[in-house]
Amino acid sequence: MKAKRPQDTFVVMSELILPNDTNVLGNLMGGRLMHWMDIAAAISAQKHCNCPVVTASVDNVSFSNPIKLGNLLTIEAKLTRSFNTSMEVYLRVWGEDLTAQYKYVSNEAYLTFVALDPNGKPRKVPELIPETDEEKRMFDGALRRRQVRLVLGGKMKAEEAGELRALFVKP
Template structure:
C-alpha cells in the first residue's frame, strides 16, 4: 500500500443504460450475464480511478440478484472502492432499476469484486489507501477484512480438475 490516502468519492462511478429487447431473456428480464459484464466494467473504472493504474479482475463474489430488471427500465450502476490492501482493491457495486414512467426505483443487485493494480511490467503494484467519507462507506470499509478472509478461504480450498493442488499460489497479497 502506498502512503497516499484517497477518498472513496475519487473512485465513485455511475453508469446508466436503457434495457432493450436484445438485453433480455425469454421472460422479458435482463440477462444476468449482460449485467455481470456491466458490473465488471464499472468496477474496473472505479478501481482505475482510485489507483490511476491499469487493473485486472482478481475475483467477483457476493453477486446477489435481488429482483429482476425488466425491458424498458433504466438500469443504474454505482461503484466505488471500499477497501485496499497492498495492490488490491475491493469494489462495491449497487445496481438499481428505474421504471422511467412511474419514477419507481429499486435495488436489484449488489456485488463485491476485487481488482489488482498493475505496473508498467504487468506486475502487481501498490495502491493508495481508501478513506471512507460517510457512515455507509465506513460500514463497508469496516466489514471488508471479513470479506477478504472469506475470499482467501475460498481460494485456499478451490479445486481444479486439471490441477489437484489448491490454487493458493495465485493469491493476491
C-alpha cells in the same frame, strides 16, 4: 502515493435495457448485467490507483428484482478498501421504470481488482481513507470479506484468518 477517499472513486453508469439485452421473459440477462458491473467496478478501481486493473474475484451476485425490457439500469460503484495491490469495490444496481416513475434495487455485489504495473505485475495502490460512518463500516467489513475470499480460494489457511478465527478454529 497520495491517499484517496471513497467518494474519489465513485462511478455511476446507466444503460437502457433493449431487446438484445434480455432473455425470453423480457428480463435483463444476468451475464449482461455482470459485464456492465465489471466495467463500472474496474473504472472505480482505476480512478483509485490510476493504472490498469484486472478482476481478481466476484463475490456472490444475487438477483433480488429483475430489470425489465425498457427499464433503465443504473450501477453505482465505489471502493470500500484498498490493501497492498488489491482493491474491493462495492456495487449497487438499480432498475427504474421511467414511465411509472418507480426505482428499485436489483442487486448488490463486491468485486476485487488488482492494480498492474507496465509489465503486467501487481503494484502497490494508494491508501483509502473512509470518511462517513457508512464508509467506515464498509471499510471494517472489507477485511473480513477479504479473508473469506482468500480462505475459500485456497490462498489462506483458515487458522491464519485472524478476523474469522472464531468461525474456523475450535477453542
